[in-house]
Amino acid sequence: MSTHAKRERLLLADLLEAQGPDAPTLCEGWNTRDLAAHVVVRERRADAAGGMLIKQLAARLERVQAEFAAKPYEELIQLIRTGPPRFSPFSLKQIDEASNAVEFYVHTEDVRRAQPDWTPRELDPVFSDALWSRLEKMARLMGRKAPVGMVLRRPDGQTAVAHRGTPVVTVTGEPSELLMFAHGRQDAANVELDGDKDAIARLHEAKQLGI
Incomplete structure (x- = not known):
């Protein structure tokens, strides 16, 4: 199998x-x-x-x-x-x-995503849920170097706290996109960032995000 x-x-x-x-x-x-x-x-x-x-x-x-x-x-x-x-x-x-x-x-x-003509890849819901399950378990490890508080949020509202702190930035997207973001591929991740403007900029530009 x-x-x-x-x-x-x-x-x-x-x-x-x-x-x-x-x-x-x-x-x-x-x-x-x-x-x-x-x-x-x-x-x-x-x-x-x-x-x-x-x-x-x-x-x-x-x-x-x-x-x-x-x-x-x-x-x-x-x-x-x-x-x-x-x-x-x-x-x-x-x-x-x-x-x-x-x-x-x-x-x-x-x-x-390093290719200029790349297009988003549609994932099946089972795989997407599997990625979310891993993300929930790894969130604290992946977000430990975040410069601000970071909460990862699925479109359905499920959340995982990646880094405790203030101000808080909420990163919303499909599990696959949240993984890319949390692994330090912020520029290539299709997510929405909500929070303080300066905090968003710091998180988006953080070089030490990810594991």
């Missing part, structure tokens, strides 16, 4: 393949080759991937990621399609779904 994570994985691989290795992405300083290398290292090199969170391992991560980026692009795409090796925690269906449905959705949009 296919999962959201598996579907997004294949979409990402297809998109990376179609765009080629030198296309832009929303990830600052990264082209599609760099993004593909990041995805592969995250799943296959736990010894280096810790550098995403632990400052002391950052240099190792950078070195290993550069090694993977130097591989043939087609090989990177195939490694993404194939998925993690059996010894990886990501090979377990529950961990894959919990960790990768959001990861692959955001990175797919990183590639899509």
